Amino acid sequence: MNMYGIVSSVKRDYIADLARQGKRVDTRMLDQFREVSVESGPIKSAQGSARVKIGKTQVLAGVKLEHAEPFSDRPDNGVLIVNAELLPLASPTFEPGRPDENAIELARVVDRGIRESEAIDLEKLVIKSGEDVWAVFIDIYALDHDGNLIDASALAAIAALLNVKLPEDEAWTLPEFPLQKKPVAVTVAKINGKLMVDPRLDEESVMDARITMTTIEDGSICAMQKGGIGYFSREELEQAYELARAKAAELRAKLG
Amino acid sequence: MEKPEKLIVDGKRLDGRAPDELRPLKIEVGILERANGSAYVELGANKVLAAVYGPREMHPRHHQQPDTAVLRCRYNMAPFSVEERKRPGPDRRSVEISKVTREALEQVVFLKLYPRSVIDVFIEVLQADAGTRTAGITAAAVALADAGVPMRDIVSSIAVGKVDGTIVLDLTNDEDQWGTTDMPIAMVPRKKLITLLQMDGHFTGEEFKQALDLAFKGCEQIYDAQRQALREKYAIKRGNKK
Known part of the structure; x- marks a missing residue:
């Protein structure tokens, strides 16, 4: 059930105590991401793909375009x-089988960021009204879970969309894939009353709560999701928004 | 329904409400015989039932926690609760809502008092008109209180959003569908701590702050109604078996 595994009380206290001092286990600043890399198009069998690494967390996203009703x-x-x-x-x-609530939440948070920002102009993907349209499948494949899968997955998804090569299909008449925005998710974790971006796995395993804010280029918010059993005060939410907005710009720059 | 040209005319919404006005709210306590606690909430056209079973022995046993009770939540929609029949059983949406509902409530429940136990919260949406997850949490919190589960406070929940550029409280389905933004929120009202926050659509930073203000106001009204409902039940029927 718990996707973060078990953490010893010694480590829990250590991380919480560091947080109180504004410090982190890997010496990062509270507002500092681990190293982020975006590799475009590693998978040739997909229309678009991307591999994102945030620290040791690795996510692969693949896009397939198919006819659908x-x-x-x-x-x-x-x-x-x-x-x-x-x-x-x-x-x-992680266990084999149907997606559990964590996988479903992850997919739906990424989905809302893309859908609600209208990143893809879905009206342009109609072939014949009411009968035949293009379906954009984004499949997110978590390869290595060292924390902050949400941000890595959202970034991989948008990078894979940017990488889409046009289908060789006579029904495809658009000059380019209708991607019009680049929503970027930033997750802020709360540990011992302190807010920090990009929680590592051990930080996630001790965090009280997290809030993911997905913003677009102008800094406005298109999706949010709070997780974990803890809470946020109003001031903390406003602080999280400022963090998310600033960090989203940094991550977006990695998309090229 | 076709998209109306305007969702707000002369400062009034399609159902005549002001932007900061709740739909009519009714809360009833203890309406199910077998459950340890129950509540029924009507918010506008929403009709939602919540039942609490437990604390009781956790099955399967390997899910027992030696130092705490486990809170389990199930949000479910009746097949007839929406315009087009909903296929029975959990879908991705209801799995996610069940998860965030549990996370919204867990903060206030003293789970450590009941090691190895489970507290089950069942939420059934009988009729839906947007805001069912928040109505479900509002009902579940009252049902937990009705069950006598020790809690720090009662969780209150409501949605705010943006419709025709205006920040509004408690969206209807039409407003959710044709409006810009929906932001369900739940909080521990006495300490003003937010335990559920989701949002989809579009907010500037400034609009987000306005929406939070309105959400706090809305939750206060919900909180008053929850306490009033509990007071009514336990004041009038004191001494009676429920």
Whole structure:
């Protein structure tokens, strides 16, 4: 059930005590990400793909474009489907089988960032109204879970979309893939009353709560998700927003 | 329904409410015989039931925690609760809502008092008109109190959003569908601590702050109604078996 595994009380106290002093286990600043890298197009069998590393966390995202029937209530919209797999090879706490609540939450948080920012102009993905549209499948593959899968997954998803090569299909008539925004998710963890970005796995395992804020280029918010059993005060949320906005710009710059 | 040209006309919403006005709210306590605690909430056209079973022995046993009780939440929608029949059983949305509901409530419950036990919270949406997760949390918190589960406070929950550029409280389905932004929120009202926050749509930083202000106001009203409902039950029927 717990995707972060077990942590010893000694380490828990150590991390909490460091947080109180504004410090972290790996000597980072509270507002500092681990090293972030984005590799575009590692998978040739996908229309678009990207591998994102944040520290030792690794996520692969692949995009497939396929013909589909539109949803009956949205006959003039293409279809966007985001799926996330927490692979058993990525962590001793991940098990094979249907996506659990953590995988589902991860997929839905990434989905909302892309959908609500209207990053993809879905109206352009209609082939024949009500009958035939393009479906954009984004599959997120967590390869190595060392914390902050949400930010890595959201970044991999948008990087994979930026990498999309046009399908060789006569139904495809657009000059380019209709990607119009770059939403970026930044997760802020709260440990012992202190807010910090990009929690490592051991930090996630002791955090009280997290808040993910997905922002677009102008700094406005398109999606949020609080997680964990702890709480945030109003002031903390405002502080988290400032952090998320500043850090999203840094991550977006990695997309090239 | 086609998208209306305007969702707010002369400062009034389609159902006549002001932007900062809740829909009519009704809360009933202890309406189920077998559950240890229960509550029924109507918020506008939403009809939501919540039941609490426990603390009771955790099954399966290997899910028992030696030092604490486990809180389990299940949010579920009746197939007839929405316009087009919903296929019964959990889907991705309800799995996620169950998770954030549990995380919204867990903060206030003194779980450590009941090692090896489970407290089950079942939320059933009978009729839906946007805001079912928040109505579910509002109902579940009252049901937990009705069950006599020790808590720090009662969790109150409501959604705020943006419709036609205006920050509004408690969106209807039409407003959710045609508006810009939906932000469900839950809090521990006495200490003003936020235990659930989700949002989709579009907010500037300034709008986010305004929305938080409105959410605090809304939750206060919910909180008053929750306490009033509990007071009514336990004041009038004191001494009676529930």
